Amino acid sequence: MTSADRSAKPSASWLEFARVQLARSVDGASLAVFRICFGLIMVWHMLKYFQVNGGITEIERVFASPPLHFTYPGFDWVQPWPQPWLTVHFAVVGVAALLVALGLFYRTACATLFLGYTYIFLLEATLYNNHYYLISLLSFVLIFMPAARCWSLDNLIARRFHKQSVPPTESSGTIPFWPIFLLRFQLFLVYFYGGIAKLNGDWLTGEPLYAPGNMLYDFLNGTIGLPESLQPIHLCLFLAWGGLFYDLSVGFLLLWGRTRWIALAATALFHIHNHFIFPIGIFPAMALSSTLIFFAPDWPRQVWAWICRQHWNFARKTSSETARPAKRQPQLAMGITIALAAFVFWQATWPLRHFLIEGDANWTEEGQDFSWRMMLRAKAAGHLTCLIVDPAIHTTNAKGRPAINWEACPEGTPQAIHIAIDSHQFKWSHHPGLTITHEPIFGHRLIYNPGSIPTDRQEAIDVGRQKVQDQWNKTLGRTPSIEPAISLSEAVMMIRERFQQRADQLQLSAEVREIFLQQLAELEHENELHLQQAAGIEQRRVQLVNSLQRLYLSPLADMVRPVIQRIEPFVLQGAPASGQTLLVIIDPPLTAAESVDAQAQLLKLSGGEPYVVWTDFSRMRPGDYRRLPQQFVTFDDRQLHMVWNHFREIEPYQLDKAAVRPWMIHQYAQKVGHRWQAATGRRGEVRVESYVMMNYTVPQMLISPEVDLTSVPLHHFSHNAWILPRNHRRLGIANQPVSTNVRR
Incomplete structure (x- = not known):
């Protein structure tokens, strides 16, 4: 035997062993429960989009109504269907999810669920969430898995009406081990890479968790009482380090039978806590149900046997796992082996690409998505301005002062x-x-x-x-x-007097009357608090304006608007x-x-x-x-600026995410540049001023305001020099931090 033969043999033996292990027969009950839970959770997820708020569904508000959508690089061709077909699309995805849970027309339903949901996922990049990406991955791999071999309508129909054509493996409910392995690998990766991402200075000092730490402190202090020595920062550190150790260890604990129950209890505690702290929708339910795939493949049958009072041993390996037939064991087909290896390699390496890119990914967002970098930073946009620089409109007057050539401006300016x-x-x-x-x-x-x-x-x-x-x-x-x-207090008094004088003439229902009086009392209360507040506090002013706007848009608007319009200028701005x-x-x-x-x-x-x-x-x-207007002129810093009003076409929920992500700002600037050129026939520069606060640091510029974003490229696998480096000047820790953008 040559040295080459000796070196190749261990490799071949390892590959053969892996193919045998992945092909061995196991009980399909665990995979069936995974399929059922995943399908039902997806039905719940789709139904949430049909909820009506303010007279419109979430489908209409989020996907159909916005003038523009932020898209993932290379997927700008994915655009919403016109209504009502977009609503029909969501309904089809929901039905497909239900069919997956029932195991009816399983392959077709899985493919429909994957394609339909991935289309929804690609429609709006500002809605990116790690568990949405995970849903697309899981729905994709389920297409190729025999998850309907057990406890499915397809199997029931086949056994009842097509007995002769049912293979023995399908009638017995056994499956190869590779689907179990692949699901375990994917979930292990989500947790473990989430833990690796938390190994950074900000997380280890608890800074991204100031808001949830304060919430937890207030809850515990108000219910059971806490000693004075325990401060909110201690709970922030507890949550940070607890989350770090959980993410790094839970995958290993789930893989080892002796610690599996401990891992399940920790998972339940972790996700239940997150459900009440973070707005992460279905993820806690999906994560908890998915964790069960780490138990023995026949655990559902063991649970059923226990319910039926039969003897069982949960820790014991079942015959379906350990059986070794006398004949030579089958191996996984080479094509499936290569496909599995490619998927595993992709998922193991793609999330690590941010290590090859210069800078902090939490700040630059380069390599941040599709990498299981979850709940890592609290990021809030304090200011975003899009400026158009066009020499044709910027001129000087006879006195040498800045002026605007109005004739060169787009129509409607x-x-x-x-x-x-x-x-x-x-x-x-x-x-x-x-x-x-x-x-x-x-x-x-x-x-x-x-x-x-x-x-x-x-x-x-x-x-x-x-x-x-x-x-x-x-x-x-x-x-x-x-x-x-008049003052705001005088306005409240006048509205109350007018209402009392005209209440009988207006012939209002008891419900409308009660709602109006509640809104008026709320406005009066907010005004009193506003007058008493300390200077510089903006939160109370916003609540005051919101209360006043509810009155302004109430069914009695014709009565209250003439009074509200008389309020002294800038009072509503504090x-x-x-x-x-x-x-x-x-x-x-x-x-x-x-x-x-x-x-x-x-x-x-x-x-x-x-x-x-x-x-x-x-x-x-x-x-x-x-x-x-869409574009208007401002005078600031002794200069005249042409401002592109992004608020006219970007919804608040979109702006909350886009304003802190450089690649989305770049994408929007490109669109603005194209629109300016279409309106004027000239190419104008688009420069953006963006101030961002991350982890309660002093707000700072995210991208260079001197760069024309229409002329610089966006690099996806290397650092973009127009993204400014981050500094770490800290703000004081407040008991009530500003609203932030925390992603799961």
């Missing part, structure tokens, strides 16, 4: 300059006369400041009203409604009372920001010069931005 302000420091004494503001709920509002010449309040109102009427009559040929501005007499001009034809006629009339009032809109961008919600 208003000749207005939005000046960024801090509403808390806005001095009305510096702005006498007519002023335009952009505020929550209202959008554009016209305010007249009589100035300090009239000393008496009533005189100021009379003088200001007369001046506004004269200007409107002379310029527009009509007279607007002019009312003095600004203190101005201390001056201000008049609110109510002229509906002028408040539609995108109306061509409204823009023409505003230009008349400004004497043909671009009019100014005072705007506190830092305290505006997405809905407030949507009242602005």
Whole structure:
């Protein structure tokens, strides 16, 4: 025997042994339970998309309504079906999942489930979740597994009506071992690689878990009481290190029979805790049921035997596992062996690609997806601005100051300059006369400041009203409604009085009356808390605006809106009372920001010069931005900027994820560049300013604002230099952290 023969023999023996082990017959009961649980959980998952919220289903809100979708690289051709076919698609996937659980038309149902669900998965990249990816993988491998050989309608029908054509292996309910091996391998990998990803400085100090740690501390302290020596940071560290040890060890504990029950108990505790802490949907149920695949393949029969009071030994290996027939044992077909090896190699190596890319994957997102990097960071976008740089529109006036060539702007761009302000420091004494503001709920509002010449309040109102009427009559040929501005407390009082006076005339049902009074009481309560709050706290202001908006959109809107529209400017953005007499001009034809006629009339009032809109961008919600045009001009840092209003086409749930992911920002910038070129015939640069806070550090820029994202490529397997490095300057640990984007 040559040395080559001696070296090849062990390899051949190992391959032969593996093929024999993967082909050996085992009970198919465990795989059948996996199939049933997976199918039923997927039915539940699909039904959740049919839930109605705000009059529309989740299918309509998430997939059909958004103007654009973020897609995975190479899959931009995957777009939603038009309605009602998109809803039909979800229904077909749900039916396919039910058929998988029943084991009816199993192969066809599995293929339909895989293709149908993967299509849904690919529709919207901002919804990426590790367990959605896992669902696609599991539904794919189930296509090739004999999971319907036991406890399925297919098997029942075949045995009853086609007895002669049923192979002995199918009638006995046995399967080869390779499906069990593959499912165990895939689940082991999910946990183990999730643990490897947690071996980083942020996780080991508990920083990503400040929010859940504080929640758990408040819950325990409020129910059982905790000693003063135990602080929230201790629970953060406990959760972090507990999660790390769980992920790294649970796969090994599940593989060893003696520790399997300990692993199952830890898995139940882990996923039940996550169910109440994180919004991760069906994953806890799917993970718990999938864990049972690590038990002996015939465990369901043993459980049934125990229920029937028969003797059983759960720890004992069954004959289906250990039986060794006298004849030569069969080997797994070479084609299946190669396919299994390829799948195992892909899943074992692909998640590790981020180690070959420079930088922190949690920050850059390079190699982050499809890698089982779960619950690793709390990431929140504090600011995102898309700027268009086009030399054709940026010019200078006769005095050498920045100006805009309005004729070169796309059609529909208003000749207005939005000046960024801090509403808390806005001095009305510096702005006498007519002023335009952009505020929550209202959008554009016209305010007249009589100035300090009239000393008496009533005189100021009379003088200001007369001046506004004269200007409107002379310029527009009509007279607007002019009312003095009031405080929020005065508005609440006036609404209550009007309701009491007109309640009988309105003929309201008891339910509508009760809801309205509850909304009014809620607004009054929020206003009192807002007046008492410490300066700089924004959370209460947001709740106040939300309460006011519910009234603004209530069935009694015709009664409350004239009062709400009189609230003093910037009060809804937390600004203190101005201390001056201000008049609110109510002229509906002028408040539609995108109306061509409204823009023409505003230009008349400004004497043909671009009019100014005072705007506190830092305290505006997405809905407030949507009242602005698709593109508009701002004045900030002594420069004029053309802003592309991404809020008009990106939904809040999309923005929450896209604004912290460089590759999604790059994808959106490419789309903006194409649209600008289509509208103007010129190629413009798209630069993005994005501030992101990760793990409660000081917000910092994520990508370089000097880079034109339409001209730089996006590298998927190497670092993109336009992504800025992360620093680690810490914020103080707060008991109530800001809302974050934590992914599972």
